[in-house]
Ligand SMILES: Nc1ncnc2c1ncn2[C@@H]1O[C@H](COP(=O)(O)OP(=O)(O)OP(=O)(O)O)[C@@H](O)[C@H]1O
């Protein structure tokens with residue numbers, strides 16, 4: 001009788017220079033991963049953590065725009081890369097190494113190699129946490145993190161409409177299959193508060209929270225569709241950094257507290 005071979009054991013390399021590493025992810029594009037990742041990072045900074053932000057979206061890097069980064073990272077030995085410092089955060093993105101408008105037309109092995117470089121060759125220093133902004137989908141980048149990088153957990157972002165939730169379910173199963181702990185789900189663009197003070201639930205009601213329950217995962221909170229969040233993102237000044245008492249920043253603070261305590 002033939003026996004099943006044992007599952008392949010991957011050697012996962014931790015990112016040096018940080019105590020924890022968290023992925024911000026969603027199988028769906030455009031749900032606000034990058035915006036939430038950056039604002040959450042600065043909300044964690046306000047709680048006293050030393051933060052790093054790694055933009056793992058090699059095809060469509062957002063971090064240079066979200067933090068208005070212009071400087072090119074330097075290297076002292078042509079092998080390692082010194083991250084860029086902004087608002088007290090150490091930052092790294094493929095977008096810092098190439099021209100902003102150059103399309104990245106890369107095959108899988110090049111993406112894998114770029115991810116390895118950004119997780120092994122960046123000289124992160126003395127960080128409590130590195131937040132990783134993941135690209136959409138369940139492709140090469142996700143697989144590289146699952147197999148090669150030691151991460152402490154993942155946060156899944158979604159908007160609450162049915163079409164997005166289908167991708168959330170795929171995302172949950174991907175992390176469960178690859179053994180990455182899901183710290184929780186966030187419902188982004190949950191509602192829009194009108195001038196009349198009423199909450200308009202444009203994309204439906206409580207979809208992400210229900211999905212979290214269905215899969216026995218933690219639900220971390222609701223974030224509204226808010227012009228100030230979009231505006232600050234376009235300006236390169238995260239709302240949680242420039243206006244930590246803004247009603248939306250306070251919602252981020254609440255989520256950041258849950259994440260901080262789940263790391264202890
Ligand atoms: N809660 C929100 N309120 C207002 N605008 C938002 C909110 N969340 C995200 N946005 C805006 O939505 C757009 C898409 O957000 P973002 O780029 O963060 O999504 P993404 O999931 O990272 O996309 P991609 O899949 O392309 O990486 C941006 O213009 C951003 O400013």
Ligand SMILES: [Mg+2]
Nearest residue numbers: 033034057062
């Ligand atoms: Mg993004």
